[in-house]
Amino acid sequence: MPKQGAGDAVRRIGDDAKRRLEVALRSGHMGTYSWDPVSGRGIYDEPLLELYGFAPGQFGGQLGELSKRVHPEDRDDLISAVQAAMSERESTFEREFRVVHPNGETRWLRGYGQFYRGDGEDRGSLVGVVVDVTPVRSAELAREAAQAAEAIAQRAAGLSQRRLELLARAAALLDSPLDVDATLQQVADLAIGDLADWCAVDLETEGRAARRVAVAHRDPAMVSMAHALHDRYPEPSDSPSRLAVLRTLQPLHVPSVTDAMLVSAARDPGHLDLLRTLDISSVILAPVQAGGRAFGLLSLVTTDGRRLGAEDVELAMELGRRAGAALEKVRLYAERDAVAHILQQSLLPPTLPEIPGMLLAAHYAPAVRGIDIGGDFYDIFQTSANRWWLVLGDVCGKGPPAASLTGVIRYTVRAFARDDEDPGQVLDRLSESLLGQEWDGRFATLVLAAVDIPPTGGSLTLRLATAGHPRPLHKALSGVRECGGAGMPVGLLPGIRVQTVRVELEKGETLVMYTDGATEARTAAGTLLGEDALMRMVAEAPADPADLVASVTGALRREAPEQRDDVALLVVAPQAAQ
Numbered sequence: 001m002p003k004q005g006a007g008d009a010v011r012r013i014g015d016d017a018k019r020r021l022e023v024a025l026r027s028g029h030m031g032t033y034s035w036d037p038v039s040g041r042g043i044y045d046e047p048l049l050e051l052y053g054f055a056p057g058q059f060g061g062q063l064g065e066l067s068k069r070v071h072p073e074d075r076d077d078l079i080s081a082v083q084a085a086m087s088e089r090e091s092t093f094e095r096e097f098r099v100v101h102p103n104g105e106t107r108w109l110r111g112y113g114q115f116y117r118g119d120g121e122d123r124g125s126l127v128g129v130v131v132d133v134t135p136v137r138s139a140e141l142a143r144e145a146a147q148a149a150e151a152i153a154q155r156a157a158g159l160s161q162r163r164l165e166l167l168a169r170a171a172a173l174l175d176s177p178l179d180v181d182a183t184l185q186q187v188a189d190l191a192i193g194d195l196a197d198w199c200a201v202d203l204e205t206e207g208r209a210a211r212r213v214a215v216a217h218r219d220p221a222m223v224s225m226a227h228a229l230h231d232r233y234p235e236p237s238d239s240p241s242r243l244a245v246l247r248t249l250q251p252l253h254v255p256s257v258t259d260a261m262l263v264s265a266a267r268d269p270g271h272l273d274l275l276r277t278l279d280i281s282s283v284i285l286a287p288v289q290a291g292g293r294a295f296g297l298l299s300l301v302t303t304d305g306r307r308l309g310a311e312d313v314e315l316a317m318e319l320g321r322r323a324g325a326a327l328e329k330v331r332l333y334a335e336r337d338a339v340a341h342i343l344q345q346s347l348l349p350p351t352l353p354e355i356p357g358m359l360l361a362a363h364y365a366p367a368v369r370g371i372d373i374g375g376d377f378y379d380i381f382q383t384s385a386n387r388w389w390l391v392l393g394d395v396c397g398k399g400p401p402a403a404s405l406t407g408v409i410r411y412t413v414r415a416f417a418r419d420d421e422d423p424g425q426v427l428d429r430l431s432e433s434l435l436g437q438e439w440d441g442r443f444a445t446l447v448l449a450a451v452d453i454p455p456t457g458g459s460l461t462l463r464l465a466t467a468g469h470p471r472p473l474h475k476a477l478s479g480v481r482e483c484g485g486a487g488m489p490v491g492l493l494p495g496i497r498v499q500t501v502r503v504e505l506e507k508g509e510t511l512v513m514y515t516d517g518a519t520e521a522r523t524a525a526g527t528l529l530g531e532d533a534l535m536r537m538v539a540e541a542p543a544d545p546a547d548l549v550a551s552v553t554g555a556l557r558r559e560a561p562e563q564r565d566d567v568a569l570l571v572v573a574p575q576a577a578q
Contacts, residue, residue, distance in 0.1 A: 029132035053101030071098035138291030188216035198301035282308035290324035361545035423465035424500035434491030445469035517567035521560035545571035
């Protein structure tokens, strides 16, 4: 393969990574910046400018334009935090602040920054990321408001015991993430009994009629009748009373339902007969709301002469707020899951390259989807016509800080490998580079291999270095054994020296790199799987990398179903000569 082609491949990988990173930033409502305090010049990406409310082409390039968008009450504190990061006292800052868009909308942002000091006249630069946390703040404020309302209600002299019990049960909705329908069915179930005889919850759907997601009745046999009645006579989406509750977030209270009201509401004589049969006494419509937005309606109905009073209206409103906060939590969990998945994928190659003379397979499985971005990663890149590099690592911690360190490690290894053929020396230089930056004590373990592919095919020669990482498994013709040295993790202590060893992979042999999530998975008995069990799984698996990955991951699911950490595998084998 000519050298120019290799460079083009690397550039294409870099361009693709940038595009995936921009998609990830927008999906996660994030933006990045870099600012030189001496020249005043900065680099602000488009996702960041969108967070501040700038339309394309509207931003003039000056930091002062961003500062003017910061809420006046938050501006001085943010400036002080930035100045402290550039002083001798600190080098990092983290602040939550508000920005005001030109249309008057206020958004909550959280800024992270680190000042990298330069040498001599170069004072350095401030680099950071800004995240839109408005939905999270809205959910927190809704929860705080609900808790405050409960505290006030508890102190109120006329608060009845049944209200306290109902609010306590409703509070539990905020502590366990459920799916939307399950959450709203719990709301309906809570409302019947002491509060109402009937309860229905309708969820607004954009561009379509409202969806009835929950119905409860004191007599379970009446639930099917309620669904049939709603299917036959659905509430019109343009009903004035319905729209008023959704728009104003104020309840509709009908303390006494008259026959004239039933006549007015009925669609036809059959509908009127059904309504009269139900013997409706009182009605409350309350918004299911959070953060100033209505998600749907909570309908409470009493029968047989039982009346709903002003105290019941307050309780219905509080229940609607609790339901809205729980619903917002469900939505945030789903959004967080999607964002974490996109960001995680941006740290992994989108596909494995097809390399003549070498077979590759990889696997990545997070411990729990949607909780946070993991620290395991792998990478494959080329530095010359016949030399490819394989990287597999595990960064300490999870979340944005771990993702940031992962990105730095990936591209620093790529840069050092271009002018250094020894994997051990590349890891030594990487460690020193990380120690020269502030990562709050974070470090990483890695396996790095330089693979030389002979032009004629056949066996593969690997130069392998391990820094504090589980040693790779060599599935040789004579059996499975560990290879490589132990070494110290990178970024932990100064002056580490990582040993490079030579590994020959003959035809029919395979090298398996893995992270400790595989060996630390727990069996059904609660014990750690361990290295011996993993070596057995590799020994029993086929030599072909793709088949080996499928076999080992299947065995892990069967024998160690409790996965507490991320699992990554990177497998390489010689390709038979064509």
